[in-house]
Amino acid sequence: MKAIRMVAPGKVLELQEIPIPSFGEADVLVRVRAAGICHSDAHYRAGRSPMGMLPITLGHEVAGKVEAVGSQVRSIKAGERVCLHYNISCGDCYYCKNGIEQFCTTVKMIGHHVDGGYAEYIAMPARNAIHLPDEISFEEGATLMCASATALHALRRGRVKDGETVAVFGVGGLGMSAIQLAKALGAVEVYAVDIKRDKLELASEYGAIPIDASRMDAAEEIRRLTKGKGVDVGLEMIGLPVTMKQTVQSLGPLGRAVIVGLSQVPFEVDPYRTLIGYEAEIIGSNDHLLQELPILIDMARRKILDTSHVVSQTIPLDADKVNQRLDDLEIYTNDVRAVIVQSA
Ligand SMILES: [Zn+2]
Numbered sequence: 343m344k345a346i347r348m349v350a351p352g353k354v355l356e357l358q359e360i361p362i363p364s365f366g367e368a369d370v371l372v373r374v375r376a377a378g379i380c381h382s383d384a385h386y387r388a389g390r391s392p393m394g395m396l397p398i399t400l401g402h403e404v405a406g407k408v409e410a411v412g413s414q415v416r417s418i419k420a421g422e423r424v425c426l427h428y429n430i431s432c433g434d435c436y437y438c439k440n441g442i443e444q445f446c447t448t449v450k451m452i453g454h455h456v457d458g459g460y461a462e463y464i465a466m467p468a469r470n471a472i473h474l475p476d477e478i479s480f481e482e483g484a485t486l487m488c489a490s491a492t493a494l495h496a497l498r499r500g501r502v503k504d505g506e507t508v509a510v511f512g513v514g515g516l517g518m519s520a521i522q523l524a525k526a527l528g529a530v531e532v533y534a535v536d537i538k539r540d541k542l543e544l545a546s547e548y549g550a551i552p553i554d555a556s557r558m559d560a561a562e563e564i565r566r567l568t569k570g571k572g573v574d575v576g577l578e579m580i581g582l583p584v585t586m587k588q589t590v591q592s593l594g595p596l597g598r599a600v601i602v603g604l605s606q607v608p609f610e611v612d613p614y615r616t617l618i619g620y621e622a623e624i625i626g627s628n629d630h631l632l633q634e635l636p637i638l639i640d641m642a643r644r645k646i647l648d649t650s651h652v653v654s655q656t657i658p659l660d661a662d663k664v665n666q667r668l669d670d671l672e673i674y675t676n677d678v679r680a681v682i683v684q685s686a
């Protein structure tokens with residue numbers, strides 16, 4: 343089969359002819375129909391993150407049709423449309439058995455530690471394959487597996503409930519999903535903080551109250567708009583110390599600040615005013631869980647979550663085109679999202 347593979351850090355990806363992967367009795371073999379090209383893939387290709395093996399087929403946002411199933415697989419049949427949870431956990435360790443498989447000691451990510459979906463076929467444990475309803479295209483299904491799922495997990499970490507208010511700092515792909523999902527979870531008001539006007543406009547179309555942080559202090563503005571109360575949940579999706587600080591400063595009593603954006607730089611908190619006084623919480627959120635994906639897919643099926651704006655370009659399984667897209671991602675910070683699409 344054809345696969346687009348990383349052969350060395352910092353080198354362009356290459357189209358290689360490799361065997362169709364073999365699969366075990368608890369696995370499924372999936373004919374890939376869509377594979378999202380993610381910003382992380384640009385980091386991987388550049389060598390900014392250690393890979394599990396080389397050469398390796400990239401691609402962790404994958405949807406397709408089940409080609410064949412292992413002898414023990416009962417949950418899924420050949421011919422079924424599926425999308426794939428990208429983290430392969432052991433299913434057997436202390437963490438897996440307690441439903442927190444993201445801490446599995448041997449977790450492997452497709453397209454990072456093992457071969458991913460920039461290929462004609464991929465083999466996966468059957469429990470990683472989630473049914474994809476006909477109403478959702480393969481392209482959308484693939485992209486749901488990354489940013490949208492991570493946004494849902496962050497909202498669940500923040501325990502967003504009916505009648506609450508939410509502030510989303512950074513409304514790229516993650517943030518735009520977070521706005522819609524927050525509303526679906528019952529948030530009455532969602533504030534969208536960004537410095538890019540086009541993103542703020544799109545956020546308002548999804549019902550958020552835009553705050554242009556290039557022109558004002560976002561935390562003060564949230565405090566003003568909530569008549570001094572602050573928000574119940576703040577989501578930081580940028581990864582900057584200054585926005586992390588503002589996320590905490592935006593909270594009201596019993597508020598929860600969920601930090602999603604990656605950073606290794608410390609950020610400042612005023613413990614007396616913002617944490618102790620309000621009994622506020624600062625919560626870390628990392629990735630998402632297999633069990634959250636069916637919930638997310640159901641929201642997309644019912645159009646509560648509209649991801650039609652996410653996929654901006656489809657390309658064939660072509661190394662030059664994929665490399666070009668990864669070059670684009672290195673230059674732009676925009677969330678223009680291309681998906682590799684293959685016909686059956
Ligand atoms: Zn991704």
Ligand SMILES: [Zn+2]
Pocket residue numbers: 431432433434435436437438439443446447448
């Ligand atoms: Zn495990």
